[in-house]
Amino acid sequence: MPKVRHKRLDCSPGCAVEGVLALIDGKWKGVVLYHLLSGTLRFNEIRRRLPNVTQRMLTNQLRELEADGLVLRTVFAQVPPRVDYSLTARGRSLEPVITALKTWGDAHLELEKAA
Amino acid sequence: MPKVRHKRLDCSPGCAVEGVLALIDGKWKGVVLYHLLSGTLRFNEIRRRLPNVTQRMLTNQLRELEADGLVLRTVFAQVPPRVDYSLTARGRSLEPVITALKTWGDAHLELEKAA
């Protein structure tokens, strides 16, 4: 059970907040987690959902998520390699958080939607 | 109503998630928001709650939060300067999100708590 290996954490009761933020921080972790909520995905499937991510970054973020015990990485010994990514129980437990983020975003963010 | 002036946002439905993350990303924004949930605070009061933050960073983060319309900055024209920081309606609307973060953190994070 990986403790918060990130460096921060200087608050008092707010530590928890920072801690979670440290987990989903990283330019793509949040969205990756969000997409994985829908179910298992293969590397390129995730990649397709993040138009501007580079493999390096995606690999990177996935590895960190894996290290934090949020994502499960399953490698199939096949000729055309296949790697599945899914949420661990811990990862899935983040669902309410991700949902809260998405809900708020949908409600309070002016995205590309016209008007 | 400040749009997401940050650069990212490359997802599809996950945009919202990224968007919010962009707002509370920044090493101290999360905790600052958390502490402001309890009520208005002065600059040094916030600072005292974040042991390791430097004025430069705190000022910085507060200004960004202000620019994003999450925090209200009130300057009093006094001799010993006084500046109050409080949440705007938009900022306060983030409460469920912050709460979700804190709740998850308390439940799933191994912090400094013994055992």
Added chain:
DNA sequence: CAGCATCCTCTGTGATACTG
């Protein structure tokens, strides 16, 4: 297909000192 290795840039963060 799903990476890894390199190289490079930029910006977020920090330390320190000064000011109205």
Added chain:
DNA sequence: CAGTATCACAGAGGATGCTG
């Protein structure tokens, strides 16, 4: 008290090419 101004740096993030 609540900043502002500099200087400096680590590492997050990106571009590209190669590989089992």
